[in-house]
Amino acid sequence: MKAVYGWLLLTPAAILLVGFTHYPAVATLWDSLFSTGTVVRPSRFVGLGNYASLADDPIFWQVLGNNFWFALGTIPTSIALALLMAIWVNDRLPARALVRMAYFTPTVLPMIAVANLWLFFYTPQIGLLDQIGALFGAASHNWLGDPDTALACTMAMVVWKEAGFFMIFYLAALQSLAPELEEAAKMEGASRWYFFRRVTFPLLMPTTLFVLVNATINSFKLVDHLFILTKGGPDNASSLLLYYIYQVAFSFFDTAYASTLTVVLLVLLAGLAVVQFQLVERRVHYR
């Protein structure tokens, strides 16, 4: 009897979960084996044909590479900043609550709004970056229109947006460290930097790994800013995998190919989930 109740309670959530997570995930895989149907040519089975075109698609490799650089450029920087912020905010700092609030505020803002604000910094000539550059006699530069700087500009913004979010995990971890450790170190005459390097940082390792995996997963989902700042351009220089999926599906209407790209994204996310799971298993993650 209790078993029936259990399933009854579960049913409404289960229907929606299957309908919008499990079924579409399987359907994505299935659709990636067919061609995109048009009015004159209906969809037909092509086996791994879409995957073959994926391997030959230079834009796919470019956005995958961008995703890699995007992750490499944003994650270590935001983690280092987050740690620094947490250590500062954990100290008895004048106006500590205000400082903490300043660091965390970008987290609650929508990516679209953030991109709107940052767009101005990068605008040629009247933008803040060019105005500062002009003080030092630098020539005006089209930051978002230059393939060499576009991706880096989006990365700077994402670091600003994410560091404060990661800070709160470090802050919680710092507050759970035994204060005796620092007292003991002080009595031994250890310098602050030495104490950080040999005691605090190793003890925070579980938090660092935890933040690292989550930040990597996030880096595949963060694309909202591209709609405002660069539209993935110029020449896909700042585009990311999920944004490319959006373009292929909703601008080029090639849904079968978009499904194939989605499968790649799902495989990447699943791989990260395995890493995450192993971290939890080894109990190195923050609790």
Next chain:
Amino acid sequence: MSAAGRRAPLLETAAAWLLALLWLSPLLYAFWAAFHPAEYATRLELLAPLSVDNFAKAWTYAPFPRHFVNTVMLVTMVLSAQLVLCTLAGYAFARFEFAGRDIAFGLVLVQLLIMPEVLIVENYRIMSRLGLVDTILGIGLPYMASAFGIFLLRQTFKTVPRELEDAARVEGCSFVGVLWRVYVPLARPTYLAYGLVSVSYHWNNFLWPLIITNTVETRPLTVGLAIFGAPESGVDWGVISAGTIMAVAPLLVAFLLFQRQFMQSFMQAGIK
């Protein structure tokens, strides 16, 4: 966030403040541009005249009132559905023994990884089959059974002592009665934390709403803001800043008022 910790050296205090100022500066600048006439947008003069013209313009250039209504409707609808669905499912996972429970729970957790916005192609197809394209229900539906909510409530319900449930059942409470009178009141902090995260998430969510909506009648604030702020729309800087501030103001004010709860909720959401 206790008062423990060492007194910071002067140099570090200065550095911490400087970083804080740097971190707030995009927002501070937006306020400057929004509250001053256009000619002061790029000139920082202390005595520049204040004006709210930019807000008035933003309000009329784009259908902001409509976007506000849409976002509020979306956020309310999603959160109420989530609370009901996740409470029921979390209760089932925490307190009922049934065949396949652990497998089912594992399948629920899959959604923590594959959020609906990753499956935009198929979910759009499903919505068009259901005739829900360009409806607010269509924006919210994929998020209503939230794995995070189910997980969070299951953990909370598991900590409720069995004796409380037994006592209530002796008093003649039904399953639903026990849930409503014993479990739900005890999980109030969890509901608050979850609610803050859910509201922030859906207030700020963009990609899926962009795809599934195509008229003013359904577009939430983020989508409206993206159209409004696009460089090709040719609106001037102060007006864009004003629009952006209006769109984020409710959430920003809530955050400033309930900082501690926000940070704790976001942390719980991150840890899962």
